[in-house]
Amino acid sequence: MLSFGSLNINAKDLSLEASSNSSKNSFFEFFKKKNRQHIHIVGSSTVYPFSATIAENFGYQNFYKTPIVEATGTGGGFKIFCSGIGFDYPDLVNASRRIQKSEISKCQENGISVGEIKIGYDGIVLANSIQGIDYNLTLEEIFLALASQVPDQKNPLRLIANPYQKWSDINSKLSNQKIIVYGPPPTSGTRDSFSELVMEKTCLKIPAFIKNYPDEKIRAKKCHLIRSDGIFIEAGENDNLIVQKLKNNPIALGIFGFSFLEENRQLIKASKIxxxxxxxxxxxxxxxxxxxxxxxxxxxxxxxxIFAMRQFISEIISNNTLGFEGYLLQKGLIPLTDLELKNVRDEAEINLKN
Structure with missing residues (x-):
């Protein structure tokens, strides 16, 4: 017991009070550190320019903190997005394809309810340097150039490792230049879409694949396999890197979104399909x-x-953003139809009211 005139203080009480204050300070410091004031977005490198533009406009026009946008790839983005709820996890994810059932299940396992906003459309292009030749390719020719397995020309019902080295090996009317294609990795939504729209669409009806893989689900997986002998080169999630590769190698082709082509027409041109x-x-x-x-x-x-999340969703679906004169169209986004846009807004507004 300590005595100061008429004031008596118990050292044990003092110790407990100090300990209590220390705990309170730690408690508030924890939440101060965790309670971020910015919106965090991850995902597709294709959607990144559109999402970043929305973020910049949102921060500038509304005096909110500009959301942070990271290009992690669609698959990688969903993996982070679906990992949990709270300040340590992203709030939104950009995607160049629709969310998969397995990703929905992962989100649900962690208590996450997902809202979807379709913002528009994009094409996937095969482009080369403006110094290179002009290409006009069919989906089948692209498949035969990139597939891991192809039908044997001597025995069309037999599958063999892809032997084609030049475009003219596939079609004598095509260039005799070596096949070199730079493309996105498996974590990319562009890769997923390319596999579905080009590889799978072409391959499912090829007799040799039907004979060897009668189960359509197994066949589809085999159709997605891309050759690994150096003809197809994974160039990461950075589309700028692919453009530089094409600039330095005029005979090579690169796979990426139409919107990225629009931004780099002074350097590259697209093949006709x-x-x-x-x-x-x-x-x-x-x-x-x-x-x-x-x-x-x-x-x-x-x-x-998250502070200003509702306002940011409203910015995404606004006429100023997605309308026919919206600023995303100036960035190369292909617009939704009037009916699609109405449905997107109706669905988003229901989520915002709940």
Missing amino acids: NNFIASQDNIISGSYQISRPLFIYFKKEHLDL
Whole structure:
């Protein structure tokens, strides 16, 4: 017991009070550190330019902190996004394909309810340097150039390791230049879409694949396999790297989104696919066959957890963003139809009201 005049203080009480204050300080410091004030977005490198543009406009016009956007690839983005709820986990994920059942299950396991916003469309292009030759390829020719296995020309029902080294090996009317294609890794949504829209679509009906893989699900997986002998080169999630590779190697082709082509037309040009050029009109009409929808997904649990989340969702679906004169169209996004846009807004507004 300590005595100061008429004031008596118990040392044990003092110790407990100090300990209590220390715990309180630690408690508040923990939440101060964890309670971030910015929105965090991960995912597709294809959707990244659109999402980053929305983030910049949101931060500038509304005086909120500009959301942080990272290009992790669609698959990698979903893996992080679905890992949990709270300040340590991203709030939104960009995707160049629709979320898969396995990813929905992973989110549900961690208590996450997912909201979907389709923002528009994009084409997938095979492009080369403006210094290179002009290509006009069919889906089958692209498949035969890149597939791990192809039908044996001597025995069409037999599958063999891909022997083709030059485009002219596939079709004598094509260039005799060596086949070199730079493309995205398996974690990329562009790779997923390319595998589905080009590889699988072509391969499922090839007699040799039907004979060797009668189960359609197994056949589809085999159709997705890309050769690993150096003809196809994975160039990571950075599309700028692919453009530099094409600039330095005029005979090579690269796979990426139409919007990225639009930004780099001074350096690269797209191949025609089945006689159709990659253009906004041809993608909308379906004449250009390699196209897919683009999405942004959000955590419903974060709508009230993260500051300005509701306002950011409203910015995404606004007429200023996705409308026919919206700023994303200036970045190369292919717009939704009027009905699609109405459905997207109706669904998002229901989520925002709940």
